[in-house]
Amino acid sequence: MIDRERQVLDRIERQRRRPAKVREERVTLSHGSGGKATHTLIEAVFLDAFGNPLLAPLEDAARLRVGDARLALTTDSYVVSPLFFPGGNIGDLAVNGTVNDLAVSGATPLYLTCGFILEEGFPIAELTRIVASMRAAADRAGVAIVTGDTKVVQRGKADGCYVNTAGVGVVEGSGELGMAAVRPGDVVIVSGPIGEHGVTIMLARGELDIEADLSSDTAPLNGLVAELLAACGGVHAMRDATRGGVATILNEMATDAQVSVIVDEDAIPVKAEVRGASELLGIDPLYVACEGRLVAAVAADHADAALTAMRAHPLGAQAAVIGRVEADQPGMVLLNTAFGGTRIVDMLVGDPLPRIC
Amino acid sequence: MIDRERQVLDRIERQRRRPAKVREERVTLSHGSGGKATHTLIEAVFLDAFGNPLLAPLEDAARLRVGDARLALTTDSYVVSPLFFPGGNIGDLAVNGTVNDLAVSGATPLYLTCGFILEEGFPIAELTRIVASMRAAADRAGVAIVTGDTKVVQRGKADGCYVNTAGVGVVEGSGELGMAAVRPGDVVIVSGPIGEHGVTIMLARGELDIEADLSSDTAPLNGLVAELLAACGGVHAMRDATRGGVATILNEMATDAQVSVIVDEDAIPVKAEVRGASELLGIDPLYVACEGRLVAAVAADHADAALTAMRAHPLGAQAAVIGRVEADQPGMVLLNTAFGGTRIVDMLVGDPLPRIC
Numbered sequence: 001m002i003d004r005e006r007q008v009l010d011r012i013e014r015q016r017r018r019p020a021k022v023r024e025e026r027v028t029l030s031h032g033s034g035g036k037a038t039h040t041l042i043e044a045v046f047l048d049a050f051g052n053p054l055l056a057p058l059e060d061a062a063r064l065r066v067g068d069a070r071l072a073l074t075t076d077s078y079v080v081s082p083l084f085f086p087g088g089n090i091g092d093l094a095v096n097g098t099v100n101d102l103a104v105s106g107a108t109p110l111y112l113t114c115g116f117i118l119e120e121g122f123p124i125a126e127l128t129r130i131v132a133s134m135r136a137a138a139d140r141a142g143v144a145i146v147t148g149d150t151k152v153v154q155r156g157k158a159d160g161c162y163v164n165t166a167g168v169g170v171v172e173g174s175g176e177l178g179m180a181a182v183r184p185g186d187v188v189i190v191s192g193p194i195g196e197h198g199v200t201i202m203l204a205r206g207e208l209d210i211e212a213d214l215s216s217d218t219a220p221l222n223g224l225v226a227e228l229l230a231a232c233g234g235v236h237a238m239r240d241a242t243r244g245g246v247a248t249i250l251n252e253m254a255t256d257a258q259v260s261v262i263v264d265e266d267a268i269p270v271k272a273e274v275r276g277a278s279e280l281l282g283i284d285p286l287y288v289a290c291e292g293r294l295v296a297a298v299a300a301d302h303a304d305a306a307l308t309a310m311r312a313h314p315l316g317a318q319a320a321v322i323g324r325v326e327a328d329q330p331g332m333v334l335l336n337t338a339f340g341g342t343r344i345v346d347m348l349v350g351d352p353l354p355r356i357c
Numbered sequence: 358m359i360d361r362e363r364q365v366l367d368r369i370e371r372q373r374r375r376p377a378k379v380r381e382e383r384v385t386l387s388h389g390s391g392g393k394a395t396h397t398l399i400e401a402v403f404l405d406a407f408g409n410p411l412l413a414p415l416e417d418a419a420r421l422r423v424g425d426a427r428l429a430l431t432t433d434s435y436v437v438s439p440l441f442f443p444g445g446n447i448g449d450l451a452v453n454g455t456v457n458d459l460a461v462s463g464a465t466p467l468y469l470t471c472g473f474i475l476e477e478g479f480p481i482a483e484l485t486r487i488v489a490s491m492r493a494a495a496d497r498a499g500v501a502i503v504t505g506d507t508k509v510v511q512r513g514k515a516d517g518c519y520v521n522t523a524g525v526g527v528v529e530g531s532g533e534l535g536m537a538a539v540r541p542g543d544v545v546i547v548s549g550p551i552g553e554h555g556v557t558i559m560l561a562r563g564e565l566d567i568e569a570d571l572s573s574d575t576a577p578l579n580g581l582v583a584e585l586l587a588a589c590g591g592v593h594a595m596r597d598a599t600r601g602g603v604a605t606i607l608n609e610m611a612t613d614a615q616v617s618v619i620v621d622e623d624a625i626p627v628k629a630e631v632r633g634a635s636e637l638l639g640i641d642p643l644y645v646a647c648e649g650r651l652v653a654a655v656a657a658d659h660a661d662a663a664l665t666a667m668r669a670h671p672l673g674a675q676a677a678v679i680g681r682v683e684a685d686q687p688g689m690v691l692l693n694t695a696f697g698g699t700r701i702v703d704m705l706v707g708d709p710l711p712r713i714c
Contacts, residue, residue, distance in 0.1 A: 027479040032509025045481070046505060049488040050495075054468075054503040062503035064468055066527050069426035075470035075523055076506045079514075111411075111421055113432035115521045117474070122384040124402070131406040138407075146411040146419035148403060149433045152389025153712060157436075157516040164472045166432055166523030170423050355510060 020044040032079075032355075034243025035287075035348025058256075059178050060239060061105035063171060072107030074098055075166035081355045083126065083160055085204040087197075087215030090163050091133035093291060093357060096220050097242065098167040099141040103222035104238035104294055106177040106229070107169030109141060114165050115149040119158035130161060141220035143167070173229060179256035181236040184327035186297040188253075188261060191224060191310055192217070192318045193269040194246050195288035198356050199277045208280055212273040219292030224313045231309035234302025240294045242357055244348045247286040249295045250323075250333045251347045257297075258330040263323035263345065265338045286335075287348045289356045297325060377401040389436075389712075391600025392644070392705025415613075416535050417596060418462035420528060429464030431455055432523035438712045440483065440517055442561040444554075444572030447520050448490035450648060450714060453577045454599065455524040456498040460579035461595035461651055463534040463586070464526030466498060471522050472506040476515035487518060498577035500524070530586060536613035538593040541684035543654040545610075545618060548581060548667055549574070549675045550626040551603050552645035555713050556634045565637055569630040576649030581670045588666035591659025597651045599714055601705045604643040606652045607680075607690045608704045614654075615687040620680035620702065622695045643692075644705045646713045654682060 020043035030037035047055065054062045061074035078094040088096075095112060102109040114134065118127065138145050196217040202208060221240060229235060237257075239249045246268070250261045270278075270285045278285045292315060298306045303321060310316030333345040377400035387394035404412065411419045418431035435451040445453075452469060459466040471491065475484065495502050553574040559565060578597060586592060594614075596606045603625070607618045627635075627642045635642045649672060655663045660678060667673030690702040 022481050025481055027475045027477060027481065027484065027509055029477055029509050029511065031475065032507060038507060041507060042505075045485055045488055046507075049485075049492045050471075050502045050505070052501050052503065054501060055505075062468070062470075064503065064525070066423070066428060066467065066525070067426040069424040069428075071423060071426075071428075071525070073468055073470060073523075073525060074504055075472045075521070077472040077474050077508045077521060079474060079508045079510050110423065111419070111430055113419075113430060113523045114407075115432045115434040115523075117434050117436060117519055118384045118388065120384060120386055124379050124382055124384060127384065128402055128406075131402055135406045144409050144411060145407045146409065146421065147431055148399075148407070148412075150389060150395060150398060150403075151434045151436045151712075152384055152386050152708075153436050153516060154386065156513060159510060159514040162474055162519070164432070164434060164521035164523075166430075166470045166472075166521075168421070168423070168428070168430060168525060351509075355508075 029354045030351045033348050033351035035248055039347065057178060059105055060101035061107060070171040072102050072105045072169040072171055074101040075164065076101065077162060077164040078357055079162050079355050080201065080357050081159060082204050085216055086200055088218040089130055089133050090161060091130035092137035093218050094163040094165045095134050095137035095141065096218050096291060097357065098165040099143060099220045099222055100240040102167050102169035103225040104240050106173055107171045109143045109167055109169045109222050111168045112138065112143050112145045112165050113147050114145055114163060117158055117162040118150065118152045119160050120152055120155045122160050127161065141222055177237055179237050179253050182253055182257035182259060182297040182325055183236060184259055184325050185300050186236055186325040187300050187303045187321050188323040188325065189296045189298055189306060189319055190246060190322050191294045191316045193271045194241065194290050194293055195270060195274040195278060195285040197291040198288035198353050199274045201356050202281060202353060208277060210277065212277060214273050217290050217292035219315055221292060221294055221315065224310060224315045227313050228306060228309050232302045232306040234299030235296055235306065236299065237297045238294050241290045243289050245287040245289055246295055247345050248347050250345065253297060254331050254333050260326045260329040260332040260334065261323055262326055262334050264336045267320055267322045269318050269320050283352045286345060291357065386711040387708045390705055390708035392605055396704065414535060416462055417458035418464060427528040429459050429462045429526040429528055431458040432521065433458065434519060434521040435714060436519050436712050437558065437714050438516060439561050442573055443557055445575040446487055446490050447518060448487035449494035450575050451520040451522045452491050452494035452498065453575050453648060454714065455522040456500060456577045456579055457597040459524050459526035460582040461597050463530055464528045466500045466524055466526040466579050468525045469495065469500050469502045469522050470504050471502055471520060474515055474519040475507065475509045476517050477509055477512045479517050484518065498579055534592065534594055536594050536610055539610055539614035539616060539654040539682055540593060541616055541682050542657050543593055543682040544657050544660045544678050545680040545682065546653045546655055546663060546676055547603060547679050548651045548673045550628045551598065551647050551650060552627060552631040552635060552642040554648040555645035555710050556631045558713050559638060559710060565634060567634065569634060571630050574647050574649040576672055578649060578651055578672065581667060581672045584670050585663060585666050589659050589663040591656030592653055592663065593656065594654045595651050598647045600646050602644040602646055603652055604702050605704050607702065610654060611688050611690050617683045617686040617689040617691065618680055619683055619691050621693045624677055624679045626675050626677050640709045643702060648714060
């Protein structure tokens with residue numbers, strides 16, 4: 001790397017380390033993107049107020065102790081539009097999303113809550129379909145929905161149906177999974193092709209005048225994670241790639257572990273339909289949400305075992321090593337492009353795909 | 358009771374025992390009232406799909422086992438309008454409400470999640486105030502907010518800010534609290550004056566052209582519950598009286614325990630301002646939401662101990678016995694009115710006070 005490049009990288013890094021401050025006076029769609037604005041909001045508003053040692057690691061699930069039990073706890077609200085799309089609906093998305101946040105934190109998902117915010121006039125038949133999908137998704141993931149809540153707001157104060165799920169899991173293994181455990185030398189693995197959920201939602205909105213044989217990748221990852229952890233002792237961290245896509249996770253990895261992540265564009269599995277639609281939308285598939293894919297950092301000497309275990313599971317059949325972790329330039333994600341160049345992959349800025357989940 | 362009265366009561370009872378069926382094709386505000394329509398929706402749509410032994414009791418919190426730990430898990434979404442009102446805002450309401458659902462189930466609240474759904478354009482300064490109130494409420498209740506989520510929707514797709522909280526508590530006592538444990542001979546105690554939260558919200562909306570020195574009763578009940586349970590072994594069931602008010606809880610008690618509940622109108626503590634505003638609104642304070650009051654069923658020979666313990670706590674200073682549980686006419690709630698008559702107190706029908714919490 002020549003000196004000028006290094007100076008630029010250093011300047012960017014200094015900028016990044018400044019205390020977070022929300023510059024806007026009002027909430028924008030970008031604050032819900034999962035990318036840079038979301039992180040700033042979380043750091044400046046939520047961490048500042050709620051700050052406690054359990055919240056601080058900002059993993060997908062908090063790890064807790066209750067008596068002798070080690071638990072994981074997580075929550076997500078779902079505001080996807082449209083509510084129904086090829087491959088799923090807001091109901092199974094809400095179950096799978098929370099199951100996945102528990103699974104990638106190394107917990108076995110057990111119990112879910114669900115909270116509905118319904119708009120006056122929402123068809124009972126659609127609610128019934130959503131609820132049936134939640135039950136089916138819970139059965140598939142082996143979890144039980146044990147408590148819930150329903151609120152109704154006037155017409156024009158919601159968009160049909162919003163769903164919140166929270167989930168409790170039990171942590172049984174001894175290893176401490178988390179971004180802080182990622183080490184230089186680790187390889188980065190993605191469990192399958194990226195971006196299908198996000199592109200499916202965009203197509204379902206009719207915003208692109210193309211047809212593609214795509215459906216959401218929404219799926220529960222706890223089975224895949226269990227197989228992976230059983231077969232491979234070298235897993236250091238996992239995240240499911242939702243809002244902000246794989247690029248955002250790689251940036252979280254680089255920042256939280258103070259490492260750099262070098263990714264090979266050619267190695268990233270992307271379906272041709274996803275690549276084509278992304279080009280039309282002017283977005284990079286690296287930033288497009290998945291709902292059934294995980295990114296893992298694995299010790300290099302365990303990479304083969306990890307890949308073999310993942311590929312043996314239907315949801316990991318196309319798992320691939322997409323990059324590696326290095327000590328140099330901590331905080332940076334760099335992409336070796338298909339054309340032989342190298343570019344910085346930043347967090348998602350703005351929100352090209354609002355309400356994707 | 359004369360024969361004709363009994364025939365009427367029997368007919369009502371048969372009607373009530375029919376399988377729940379949602380007659381409407383679309384969601385109405387009544388489905389969020391906490392009253393009859395909400396119960397029908399839960400039984401017909403949610404219980405039917407999610408049905409499992411943990412959900413079935415429909416207590417305020419589900420009771421779970423994880424390893425050797427006995428846990429309680431609950432969730433509520435908050436859509437109160439306005440967001441800020443005398444005595445609190447949506448933030449402390451969301452913390453106290455979930456703390457209370459855990460406390461009345463006999464659990465010690467420990468950890469909370471929070472999920473925000475924000476409308477594009479919502480002022481960051483208001484969000485910061487809400488979050489600060491959540492932290493203060495969590496500190497007061499002795500719980501930690503350990504994980505969260507933020508989604509943003511376009512203008513016109515929400516109403517500023519909706520909040521979901523889920524909570525985990527630990528169950529340490531040996532007793533099985535719950536409506537099913539209520540017995541004929543129990544006395545019914547309310548922990549303080551009713552209806553202040555609901556009337557405060559109505560006044561804050563400017564829908565009544567009156568001024569009253571009222572503020573929301575929103576408060577964490579876990580301290581009061583701990584004092585009560587420590588002093589009194591005869592507590593059979595507790596609920597916090599939120600949507601649908603005390604009347605709805607008494608109906609749940611009568612239905613779930615298959616008992617009747619006889620209430621003395623004169624014994625119910627109601628502030629003069631609440632009574633006056635309720636008359637202007639044409640509603641009965643028994644149906645108006647509280648956010649810091651509980652209703653308990655206590656064995657008669659423990660009633661004095663329970664009252665003494667509650668009155669020693671600031672949140673229970675005006676605790677009062679308001680009625681008793683009988684074996685006759687199971688499922689019925691009857692009110693001895695101030696004028697010497699008796700009338701049936703049904704569940705809330707319709708929703709005179711939408712978005713009260």
